[in-house]
Amino acid sequence: MKSDKGIYISVEIDGKQIQVPEGSTVLDAATSAGIYIPTLCYLKGLKSYGGCRLCIVEIKNMIGYPTACTTPVTNEMEISTKSPELQSIRREILELILSEHPYSCLICNDKKECQDFMYTTRKVTVTTGCNFCTSNGGCELQDLVEYLDLKDIRFPITYRNVQAIKNNPFYDLDYNLCILCGRCVRICNEERYSGVLAFVQRGNSTLVGTAFGESQIEAGCEYCGACVDVCPTGSLSEKMGSWVGVPTDSTTSTCILCSVGCRMNINTKGNRIVNIGPRPGKRTEPDQLCIRGKFIPADITHHPERIIKPLINKNGAWLEITWDQAIDIITKHFKEFSGNDFGIIGSAHDTIENSYALQKFCRVVMGSNNIDLSPTYNDRSLFKKVHGFQPVGIDEIIGFDAIFIIGSNASVSHPIIENRVRKAYHHDAKIITAHSHLNRTYQFSNERIIYHPGSENIFLLQILKDLKTAQNIKFPKDISDALKLIDKKHASTATGIKQAQIRKIIESLAPAKKILIIAGDTLFKSSSSNDNFNLLSNIHFALNKFADCGMMFLVDDGNRFGATYTGMHPEYLPGFLEVRNGEKKWSEAWGIDISPVSGLSTDEMISNLPGNNFKSLFLKGDLPDHEKLNELEFFVQQNMFITETSKYADILLPAYCFTESNGHIINIERNLKQINPAVHAPEFIKPTWQILSNISRKLKNKSFQYRKTNEIYEEITAKLDLSIDKTSRKTSKFVLSMPDIKIPLKKRKIEMIPEPDYFLYQGNSMSKLIPDMKQLIDKKGGKHG
Numbered sequence: 001m002k003s004d005k006g007i008y009i010s011v012e013i014d015g016k017q018i019q020v021p022e023g024s025t026v027l028d029a030a031t032s033a034g035i036y037i038p039t040l041c042y043l044k045g046l047k048s049y050g051g052c053r054l055c056i057v058e059i060k061n062m063i064g065y066p067t068a069c070t071t072p073v074t075n076e077m078e079i080s081t082k083s084p085e086l087q088s089i090r091r092e093i094l095e096l097i098l099s100e101h102p103y104s105c106l107i108c109n110d111k112k113e114c115q116d117f118m119y120t121t122r123k124v125t126v127t128t129g130c131n132f133c134t135s136n137g138g139c140e141l142q143d144l145v146e147y148l149d150l151k152d153i154r155f156p157i158t159y160r161n162v163q164a165i166k167n168n169p170f171y172d173l174d175y176n177l178c179i180l181c182g183r184c185v186r187i188c189n190e191e192r193y194s195g196v197l198a199f200v201q202r203g204n205s206t207l208v209g210t211a212f213g214e215s216q217i218e219a220g221c222e223y224c225g226a227c228v229d230v231c232p233t234g235s236l237s238e239k240m241g242s243w244v245g246v247p248t249d250s251t252t253s254t255c256i257l258c259s260v261g262c263r264m265n266i267n268t269k270g271n272r273i274v275n276i277g278p279r280p281g282k283r284t285e286p287d288q289l290c291i292r293g294k295f296i297p298a299d300i301t302h303h304p305e306r307i308i309k310p311l312i313n314k315n316g317a318w319l320e321i322t323w324d325q326a327i328d329i330i331t332k333h334f335k336e337f338s339g340n341d342f343g344i345i346g347s348a349h350d351t352i353e354n355s356y357a358l359q360k361f362c363r364v365v366m367g368s369n370n371i372d373l374s375p376t377y378n379d380r381s382l383f384k385k386v387h388g389f390q391p392v393g394i395d396e397i398i399g400f401d402a403i404f405i406i407g408s409n410a411s412v413s414h415p416i417i418e419n420r421v422r423k424a425y426h427h428d429a430k431i432i433t434a435h436s437h438l439n440r441t442y443q444f445s446n447e448r449i450i451y452h453p454g455s456e457n458i459f460l461l462q463i464l465k466d467l468k469t470a471q472n473i474k475f476p477k478d479i480s481d482a483l484k485l486i487d488k489k490h491a492s493t494a495t496g497i498k499q500a501q502i503r504k505i506i507e508s509l510a511p512a513k514k515i516l517i518i519a520g521d522t523l524f525k526s527s528s529s530n531d532n533f534n535l536l537s538n539i540h541f542a543l544n545k546f547a548d549c550g551m552m553f554l555v556d557d558g559n560r561f562g563a564t565y566t567g568m569h570p571e572y573l574p575g576f577l578e579v580r581n582g583e584k585k586w587s588e589a590w591g592i593d594i595s596p597v598s599g600l601s602t603d604e605m606i607s608n609l610p611g612n613n614f615k616s617l618f619l620k621g622d623l624p625d626h627e628k629l630n631e632l633e634f635f636v637q638q639n640m641f642i643t644e645t646s647k648y649a650d651i652l653l654p655a656y657c658f659t660e661s662n663g664h665i666i667n668i669e670r671n672l673k674q675i676n677p678a679v680h681a682p683e684f685i686k687p688t689w690q691i692l693s694n695i696s697r698k699l700k701n702k703s704f705q706y707r708k709t710n711e712i713y714e715e716i717t718a719k720l721d722l723s724i725d726k727t728s729r730k731t732s733k734f735v736l737s738m739p740d741i742k743i744p745l746k747k748r749k750i751e752m753i754p755e756p757d758y759f760l761y762q763g764n765s766m767s768k769l770i771p772d773m774k775q776l777i778d779k780k781g782g783k784h785g
Contacts, residue, residue: 009075014082026057026068026079037081038090038144040097040181040232042069044285046190051182053093054144057081065089091148097179098141099155100204101233105133106145107152133177135234137246138280141179158204168216169772170239170295171228175207177235184208184227184236191288193422193444196221208235217779222440224415225294229277229286239772240298241267241274250279251678254665255293256349256558256658257761260394260416261667263287266297266659266678273298273659273679290415291776292759292766299770300761301657301679306640308682311652318642318652323686323694326651331698333634333650334366337616339595343370343605347621347762348557350688351663351675352566353712355559356574357689357704358620359567364590365692365701369579369599370614373560373568374623374763376602379529383555383564384576389540391670392516392550398423400550402430402512404505407456407532408520411440413758414554414668417518430508434459435520447504455495457528460535462491462502464542470506473542515549521556522756552668556756562666566716570599575720589719592703619645620655620688622763638688641764654685655762661687662709672722 007022013030020029025048030037040052048070056065060078065086073079080086098106133139144150164174180199185208188197196219200209210219228236247267255262264287267274276294278286300306310326311318321329334342344362346355362371379385397403397420410418418441425431425444433441434449436456442448451459465483468475475483488499509515517540523532536551543549555561567574573582573594583594600608606623608614610631617629619637622645629635629648637649646652660681665673686694689706696704706712716722759766759773767774 009073011073011075011077011079013079020073022073024073026059026066026071026073026077027055029073030068030079030081035081036147037068038147039069039284040140040144040179041183042284043183043187043191043230046186049182049186052097054090056086056089058083058086087148091150094144094148094150095153095155098153100158100160101141101177101179102159103153103157105136106141107150133234134237134242139234140232140283160207162207165215169776170223170225170291172237172239172242173216174235174237175209177233178208179233179235180206180208181232183230183232187226187230192222192224192226192419193426194220194222194224197227217776220440222411222415223291223295223776224289225277225291226286226288228294230283232283238275238295240295241272244272244274245269247274247280249678251676253659253676253678254667254673255289255297256351256665256675257292257296258290258414258758259555259558259560259668260414261558261665261669261671261673262289262293262416264289264293264297268678271679273301288416288419295772296759296761296766296770297657297659300640300764300766301659303641303769305642305769306682307642307652307654309654309684313647313650313652316647323684326653327691327694327698330636330651331695333616334695334699337634338367340368340370340600340613341615342366342368342618343372343600343614343616344368344618345372345374345602345605345620345623346563346568348373348560348563349658349762350559350563350620351658351661351665352559352562352716353663353709354620354688355563355568356566356716357692357706357712358618359569359574360590361692361696361704362618363567363573363586363594364592364703365696365699367595369570369595369597370605371568371599372570372602372605373563374602374619374621375525375556377524377529378527379524379533380569380571380601382524382529382533383561383569384572385533385537386553386555386561387565387576389551389553391668392552393669394420396550397421397516397552398427398429400424400429400512400514400516401547402432402509402514403516403518404432404434404509405441405445405518406434406460406520406536407436407523408441408518408554409435409439409522409755409758410518410520410554413520413556413756417552417554417668421518430512432505432508436522447501447508449497449501449505451495451497454526454528456523456526457531457535458491459495459497460532460539461486462488462495462497462499463505464535464538466499466502466506467509467539467542470503470510471542471546473545475538475542479538509543510546512547515543515547516552517543517549518552518554520554524553524555525756554668556758558667559665561668561670562664565666566720570601570604574716590703619649620762638691639762639764641769643764645763653691654682656681656685656687660685664713666722 008019009022010019011029013035018033027037037055039055041049050067050070055068057068058080160176162175166172185197188194197208200207247269249268251266253264253266255264264276265279266276276297309320312321344358346358359371362368422444431445432447433445436453465486468483492498519536540549540551571579573586579598580596583596587594606626606628609628615633617632617635622643625644635649636651637646638653638655640655658675659678661675662677663675667673689712693706767777
């Protein structure tokens, strides 16, 4: 039998005939048929392990009891999964496993009543009874004991008496509860390629740990939390939600903390986040997240310093006011400022609905194109140019033969992209990494390049010149002529890259049929941003002459592309229409005349203070502390927390966290991703679009009045195409041009390597708000990764 997925074969499991793809394991086949086979070591997506032996089955005409997770099915195979003999063997296996785990709580005669009355609080000589275990109610051992009807354990307990580690960031480690299933070790090494965890010591002294007894921080742990997600016991337990209880609800949403936009499950009880990780009962198939997506959202959502009511600045002191009072004060002052007097600065950690509402309010209600995001990029046209490239899917990365990474510290900025690069490396792809300083990606690279800070453009020129020569690529005449004038010796002096290293890069790329360029955002936050983009475009053009070449731009923040596309830009209206050319379309759409004059960028709004009539600002998120903000005549900030910038604000409004929001973002793949609320925001907090709508009503502007988020989304989709552009990778909409770069004759004397803070949410520093994050960054010398 054939299907779209290949050849299907027929097998019989517990008397049930099923069709499964050829090559499936017995465990896969049983799972697809809804037949439960117990297991403790199995992890979906990883190589079969067969360590716990609990998934043993009986197969007709096969000697012994093979493990279901390692045995492939064959046509007409007859399998039994729950015979009395199997269950007896499994019980004995589980008894042996539990002999090294505090088990009294698992077989206690009072365990059912205990949940109701809690009259028994200690069951062993240490604090590991069920009432003290953070996994109580979510422990896989409890489920197995029930399934196997285990009533007693014949073997004496061997308590390891290992001191629990309570000073680890984000989660505690208690290896007294470890059953050595190997899940954490395997996911750390086989899925994340972090290489931190291993089995240490031997025999009955075996433990999970790190090499040489180092702490997890010292061993280079990236704190992705994957080990916590798969632990079947309370050995690894998160601090944040440990004592909240067993989750009763799970909401699928999207992480907005970087531009990857990972799918995440937010597990809750009542209106409290318990953890972010696998749905209850799904520990064997967790979504992969990073430190930000795994641990930060719950911390900031329930942070004790969070603002939950509007505040007014009275001589440097913050006083609570009602929403009606706040809206009245804001409306009164906004009436005084319009056009170039007013501006809005938004956050790329916001939904497209809020971003669209912010820019529309600024243009339609306040009559100003002074609209931008913070932080901003030097090249104003960057995202319109990025829009001209066919996006590369995150999971496509593994399929490239060669990957050229430049200006990226992806293990920190985009860990899931880094994860796919590591997988590509282990699939024998050639990885070329170039940066101004060493980072984790170099460990998974064939060619490692370190150039002088700020010399990226010259380094790219070196590659372009040699690529043209080696592959005999024909460029437009102006580019070819410009490349002839480049002095290789001077270029090598300026970058610190020898010509032999450039040749090695070309030699690594030349045989490849599929090449990916990954460009980090440090390339586009430098003074040579436009030059870097043009040179990358030329290199992309050249590589496409002999290979299928893709381009991936690792921009910061979750919704940077989506926010810009929906109009959060001083020069572009929604859809990347230039203000001077697109105002007619959007004037008709919004029923009001829009100014055809480009607005001020974030940097220009601040640098123009005082002067140029710019007097009032609405800030969503935060800005770096700048004393010029004190020159504003009226300043409204909306944020979850009081920041250094807040001292300049007249009104401070509370803000939703994305875990409470309903909306969408557009991620690095340019896919539309849904944000779903997992918990309700505190009572007195209102979403941005609602605040703006209330102000608009007070200003008697009928062009901006929304009553729910869906109205904004429907307006966006009615006027903008949110689908992915299917342009071939070989066709770039960007016009090739050659930058005029002056190569210095000497190496720069002063070299500064600015490292962006990747741990921000709406401008708020996570290392200041979350003690565990501060501990981690401090111990790693100022950066994570």
